[in-house]
Amino acid sequence: MDSKVYKYMDWPEIEAVVYGEEATPRDLMAPRMTADGVLVQGFFPDADSVEVLVDKKTYKMEQQDEAGYFAAMLPMRKVPSYQYRITKGKEVCTVNDPYAFPVQITEDEEKAFCAGVYYHAYEKLGAHPTEIDGVAGTSFAVWAPNALRVSVVGDFNNWDGRCHMMHRMPMSGIYELFIPGVGDGAVYKYEMKLKGGAIQLKSDPYAACTELPPASASVVKDLRNYEWDDAAWMGAREKYKDRHQPVSIYETSLTVWKNAQELVDYVKELKYTHVELHPVMEYLDEDAGEYSTFAYYAPDRRFGMPEDFQQLVNALHKENIGVILDWTPSHFPRQEGGLELFDGTPLYENPDPSMAIHPMWGTLLFNFESPMVKDFLLANAFYWLEFYHADGLRLDDVDSMLYLDFGREYGQWRPNIYGTNENLEAVEFLKHLNSILQKNLSGTMTIAQEDGLWSELTGSVEDDNIGFSYKWNNNWAGDFLNYLSKDPIERQYVHDQLTLSMLYTYCEHFVLPLGSRQTGDQESFMAKLPGDEDQKMSQIRAAYSYMMLHPGCKMMAPDKEAPEELKKFVHDLNELYVSQPAMYQMDDDYEGFEWIQLMKYEENVLAFLRKTENPDETLMAVCNFAAVPYENYQLGVPFYGKYKEIFNSDRKEYGGQGVVNPRAKTCRQAECDEREYSVTFKIPALGVAVFSCTPGKKPEKLAVAAKKPETAKKTTRKVAMKKDSTKKAAAKKVAAKKTPAKKTTTAKKTTAKKNIKKDIAV
Numbered sequence: 001m002d003s004k005v006y007k008y009m010d011w012p013e014i015e016a017v018v019y020g021e022e023a024t025p026r027d028l029m030a031p032r033m034t035a036d037g038v039l040v041q042g043f044f045p046d047a048d049s050v051e052v053l054v055d056k057k058t059y060k061m062e063q064q065d066e067a068g069y070f071a072a073m074l075p076m077r078k079v080p081s082y083q084y085r086i087t088k089g090k091e092v093c094t095v096n097d098p099y100a101f102p103v104q105i106t107e108d109e110e111k112a113f114c115a116g117v118y119y120h121a122y123e124k125l126g127a128h129p130t131e132i133d134g135v136a137g138t139s140f141a142v143w144a145p146n147a148l149r150v151s152v153v154g155d156f157n158n159w160d161g162r163c164h165m166m167h168r169m170p171m172s173g174i175y176e177l178f179i180p181g182v183g184d185g186a187v188y189k190y191e192m193k194l195k196g197g198a199i200q201l202k203s204d205p206y207a208a209c210t211e212l213p214p215a216s217a218s219v220v221k222d223l224r225n226y227e228w229d230d231a232a233w234m235g236a237r238e239k240y241k242d243r244h245q246p247v248s249i250y251e252t253s254l255t256v257w258k259n260a261q262e263l264v265d266y267v268k269e270l271k272y273t274h275v276e277l278h279p280v281m282e283y284l285d286e287d288a289g290e291y292s293t294f295a296y297y298a299p300d301r302r303f304g305m306p307e308d309f310q311q312l313v314n315a316l317h318k319e320n321i322g323v324i325l326d327w328t329p330s331h332f333p334r335q336e337g338g339l340e341l342f343d344g345t346p347l348y349e350n351p352d353p354s355m356a357i358h359p360m361w362g363t364l365l366f367n368f369e370s371p372m373v374k375d376f377l378l379a380n381a382f383y384w385l386e387f388y389h390a391d392g393l394r395l396d397d398v399d400s401m402l403y404l405d406f407g408r409e410y411g412q413w414r415p416n417i418y419g420t421n422e423n424l425e426a427v428e429f430l431k432h433l434n435s436i437l438q439k440n441l442s443g444t445m446t447i448a449q450e451d452g453l454w455s456e457l458t459g460s461v462e463d464d465n466i467g468f469s470y471k472w473n474n475n476w477a478g479d480f481l482n483y484l485s486k487d488p489i490e491r492q493y494v495h496d497q498l499t500l501s502m503l504y505t506y507c508e509h510f511v512l513p514l515g516s517r518q519t520g521d522q523e524s525f526m527a528k529l530p531g532d533e534d535q536k537m538s539q540i541r542a543a544y545s546y547m548m549l550h551p552g553c554k555m556m557a558p559d560k561e562a563p564e565e566l567k568k569f570v571h572d573l574n575e576l577y578v579s580q581p582a583m584y585q586m587d588d589d590y591e592g593f594e595w596i597q598l599m600k601y602e603e604n605v606l607a608f609l610r611k612t613e614n615p616d617e618t619l620m621a622v623c624n625f626a627a628v629p630y631e632n633y634q635l636g637v638p639f640y641g642k643y644k645e646i647f648n649s650d651r652k653e654y655g656g657q658g659v660v661n662p663r664a665k666t667c668r669q670a671e672c673d674e675r676e677y678s679v680t681f682k683i684p685a686l687g688v689a690v691f692s693c694t695p696g697k698k699p700e701k702l703a704v705a706a707k708k709p710e711t712a713k714k715t716t717r718k719v720a721m722k723k724d725s726t727k728k729a730a731a732k733k734v735a736a737k738k739t740p741a742k743k744t745t746t747a748k749k750t751t752a753k754k755n756i757k758k759d760i761a762v
Contacts (some may be wrong), residue, residue, distance in 0.1 A: 004036045005071045009064055012038060015042050018067040020161060020193055021148050023168040023175075029099040029416045031079045038079050041071035042097060044086050045162045051085040053094065058085075068162075077606020079132070081438030091643045096180035098164060101132050102243035104139045111144075116371030119436065120298055121379040122387070125174070125377060126206030129184055129222040130619055138220050140166065140188075142204060143372060144343035147192040151202070152179060154188035154217075161199070162564060170371070187211060189337070196343035197350040203295065203346075205376065210282045212301045213711070216294070216337045223387070226310045230317035230389060237322065237391055238443035243469070246273055246584040248574050249324065251515040253278040253290065254303050256560055260312040266560060267321050270567060271574035274322035274396055276515075276555065280309060281328075286336055291326070292333040292363070297381050299603035313389050324447070325384055329377045330401045331363040348373055356416070358400060359407030365400065368425035377557075385437065385444050392445035399452050401426040419692060434467030445469035447511055458509040463554055475508035476501040477518045480546070484539055487530045488604060488627040488686070491597035495601035498625075501550070506590060510552040523558045531686075532735055535627065538656060538686035541569055541649040542625065544692065545688035549589045549610060549621045565655035567679055573656075576647050576690065582610040582619045596620070596673050597637055600674035605683070607673075609693075615639065618693040619646075622683050629659050630683040636673030643668050643679050643698035659684035663687050666696065 016022040017029070031040045040061075044050050045068040052059040052072050061070035061084075063323075074080065085094045105124045112118035118164025125141045132139075140152050144659035150168075156179070166175035182188075189201045203210070206216035228234075239245055250272040257263040267275050280297035280303070290300075299309040302330055313323050332348070334340050349364040350356040356364055367373045384390045400406045404414045406423045416424050434446055450466045458475040479497040486494060519525040526536040533665035548554055554577070558570060577583050586592025597607035610619045618638060624630065639642060644664035650656035661681045672678035684687060 004073045005039070005062055005064070008034060008036075008039050008073075008202075009071065011071050014069055017165065018069060020067055020151075022165055023149055025165045026099045026103075028210060029097075029098055030114060031082075032099070033077075033079065033681060034073070035059075036073055037069065038076045040074060040082065041069070041085045042084065042099070043162065043165075044068045044070055044084070045160060047086050049087045053085055054080045069624060090618070096135050096137070096441060098177055098471040099167075099178050101135075101178040101180075103167070104130075104132075104224070105141060105169065105174065105176055110169055110174065113174070113372060113375055114172050116375040116432075118375050119440070121206075121375055121381055121592075122206055122383045126204055126208060126339075127186075127188065127220045129220060129224075130307060132178060136178050136183065137178055137197065138182040138334045139176070140204075141167070141174055141176040142190050142206070143172065143174050143200075143376075144192060144202075144347070146195070146345045147175070147343040148195060148627050149193040150175040150238045151191045152177060152188055153191045154182070154186055156182050156188075156271065157185055159191075161193075166190075167273040169632065171599045176224040182220060184220055184222040187217045188220065189217050190344060196269075196344075198344070200344070202342060205296065205342070207295050207298050207499075209253050209302055209306055210295050210298045213222070213282070213284050214610070216284060216335075216492075216619070218295070218298075221306055223306055226307050228314055228389065229312070230314050233317035233320065233322075234389060237634070240322075240391075240445060241438070242525075243588060244585050246578045247278045247511075248548075248577055249274045249553065249555040251278075251513075251555055251557040252560075253274045254280060254300070255290075255367075260308065260315060263312070264321070264416060267316070268319045270570045272321065273574075274324055274391070277326065277545065279326045279328060279396075281423070283333075285333060287363075287738065288333060291328055292335075293328045294335060294338055296376075297383055301481045302433075306356050309390060311587055317389065317721075322391040323389070324394055324399070324445070325390050326396055327384070328396045329366065329380070330395075330397045331358045331361065331365050332743045333363050347715065348376070351404040352414075353413070355404070359412075360400075365444045368401070368423065368429045372431070374429050377429070378436070381433060381437065385441050391443075394439050394447040394449065395468075396449055398430075398450040401430065402454055402568060405450060416428065425499070430466050430468075431461045434469075435461040438467065447472065451475075455592075457671060468509075470509045470511045472513050472555075473501070473552060474509075474513065474518070476505075476510070476550075477513050480543070481518060481528060485528050488625060491604050491625055492601040495599075495604075498606060499598060502593070502595075505551050506588065510567060511555050512550060512552040513555045514547055515557040518534070519557070522562060525649075531594065531627065534601070534655070535686060536641040536649065538657065538684075539625075540566070540662065541654060541656070542686050544573060545647075545690075546606075547581065548573055549608075549623075549690070551593055553587075563655065565653065569649065569651075572647065573649075580610075580619060581612050582617045585612050594638070594694040601632070605630075605633075609638055615693075615695050620691040620693055621688065622681070622691075623688045624683045624685060627685050628716065629685040629687075631656075632680045633683045634670070634672050634678050634680045636671075636675030636678050638675070638693060639669045640667060640677050640698045641694050643681075643691045643692045644694070645689055646683065646692050648687065649689075650687035656687065657684060659687065659691065661691075717734065726749070 013028045029041050047068050048672050050061040050070045059072050060070040064071050066754045083094050083096055129138045130139050144150050150166045151162050153159045157163040166177040168175050192200050203216050204218040209221035210221040213216045219361040241645045250267050279290040280299050281293045282298040282300050283292045284294045285292045299306050332339050348431045350367045401423050404423050446468050451474050454463040458468045461467035483494050483497040529536045529539045606623045642664050645661040648660045652658040659682050665679050667677040667679040670678045701704045
């Protein structure tokens with residue numbers, strides 16, 4: 001044995017390497033200068049011999065431990081570029097020394113990760129093919145602070161955890177290692193030795209790709225080569241930050257489409273502005289489905305490779321269709337190889353066993369007290385919105401994040417430091433998420449699925465609110481669908497379920513959901529409705545029409561195999577929506593909506609206006625949820641002018657009966673709905689009609705006619721006063737005093753009615 005090498009051997013550390021308990025192997029095995037030359041050493045289990053190759057020279061390494069620990073002293077004054085030639089029986093391979101390469105995570109990046117503000121952690125954690133000093137390989141990094149030892153294992157080292165032990169960064173507990181020669185497509189996992197000696201295999205939480213389920217290993221994937229072609233869309237999406245743009249969302253799952261182009265063509269054909277996809281992140285449990293996310297950074301392999309998902313987003317953007325992804329940052333499944341007890345301790349999950357398990361699903365709730373766990377989720381949001389160009393995230397199950405007592409009985413939860421049920425750490429996480437996305441990725445949106453009563457969920461973070469872009473209005477959907485489930489004769493008794501939403505619709509920025517969770521597929525939707533098949537279809541069209549006219553963004557999920565008539569209807573309804581500013585421009589303004597007929601409960605009719613600041617853009621909508629049509633239905637109108645039907649859900653091309661109004665009408669001076677002018681139209685059964693309102697110049701004769709009654713009264717009064725005696729004149733004066741009093745009373749009643757009307761509208 002070379003005495004020069006022997007005296008530099010750190011036997012306690014070598015023993016830790018041999019027994020697989022070394023957390024900082026680079027400190028021992030990285031090449032270093034000594035007084036005698038350059039010391040190189042490494043652990044090569046089961047190797048017969050190892051040589052160091054420097055240029056054309058070969059240096060034999062001495063075995064220091066029979067388990068396979070070798071060392072050599074190179075007679076040089078600086079560390080050269082070198083390789084190892086390893087011989088195992090008849091097998092000979094040449095490799096670079098992984099410990100000769102420096103740490104790839106900077107100190108600033110590590111500090112940001114520990115603080116929970118490393119928004120691009122996915123660029124360093126996980127597996128990243130790269131080239132260092134001309135050597136190609138893959139840089140691995142995983143956060144496992146409580147593991148005794150972490151190794152990268154895969155086909156490239158015969159799944160032997162002794163071969164590539166990772167180096168622990170002391171500040172964060174991140175283990176990292178660059179492995180030369182490992183490239184795109186390599187299958188890997190992390191082998192961890194835990195306190196107590198147990199060995200476990202874990203998939204990479206930051207993996208960009210996985211094996212095809214049910215296999216759960218991670219896959220090295222080079223994502224640097226895809227060339228995006230959606231610059232026009234990405235540059236224009238900032239416009240959505242003002243919430244004054246049309247947003248009509250088609251909700252779907254990738255599982256129902258044969259390929260990406262089929263989905264793109266369908267959404268384009270029906271004129272939606274956005275598509276919302278059920279989670280596209282990898283999952284393993286077929287029974288639990290897409291919402292049981294296993295790999296948060298990996299697109300589901302069932303639909304192809306990561307570049308296939310990039311291609312889908314790119315294709316949608318080129319058709320001016322935004323992409324919203326369902327996201328599950330509240331809880332994760334309990335699956336072997338997943339996040340549960342990741343390093344042998346409750347790392348990602350809530351460390352309190354009584355509060356860790358989701359009371360409804362049996363999954364594990366994230367630990368929002370940990371800055372590193374929050375960074376995992378924050379970086380994940382940036383990853384999908386920035387790297388994959390998604391335009392929004394719909395956060396699933398926000399209730400379980402906000403409320404400590406969600407789904408729990410008394411005594412099963414502990415209040416916060418203030419004695420209340422708010423999860424303060426989760427609230428701060430959501431505020432952080434929304435504020436940083438609005439700042440860094442302006443125009444992207446976050447949508448909360450929250451069925452509780454949290455106030456001002458979409459208020460600004462600056463005002464100490466949570467800052468979501470929108471919130472699902474499940475209360476509206478529940479009330480509306482309950483109303484529709486009643487027989488039309490019985491609907492008059494629950495009329496308030498149609499109108500109640502206007503009392504709170506301006507308290508938040510809402511998405512109106514008539515999606516798969518609310519209605520199911522078309523067969524399920526029809527089963528909720530009374531009547532024969534034609535009547536059920538009429539009510540589906542009426543439901544979508546009313547939703548489109550109600551303030552708020554829209555979301556629906558008609559079947560891919562829907563009848564052609566329904567597809568034509570949805571196409572025209574979306575086209576109406578995006579072409580009429582009154583239907584979206586003032587969704588968050590009281591002045592954008594005005595009731596005409598609010599209390600026609602016996603007729604099952606609602607009539608209202610959608611408005612902008614330009615009267616020429618005013619729309620009048622009439623919704624009839626009765627099973628009978630109205631032939632000459634009178635409506636008060638906002639001003640003198642022409643009223644033309646521009647949309648009717650009962651058109652024959654939609655499968656309706658054809659009760660439509662083909663010609664425009666000029667209103668007449670006939671008071672109705674406390675308005676001076678009115679118009680009469682046909683209103684279809686179980687249908688919705690929409691009219692454009694074009695102001696016109698009031699004819700002179702109408703103005704004169706309006707003054708005649710008042711002039712006649714004055715003339716009559718003057719003649720009577722001349723003919724009557726003094727006594728009768730006195731009596732007239734007394735009567736004249738009484739008459740204004742009656743008028744005043746009438747005026748007060750009218751004012752009161754108007755005030756009541758305004759209060760109801762609020």
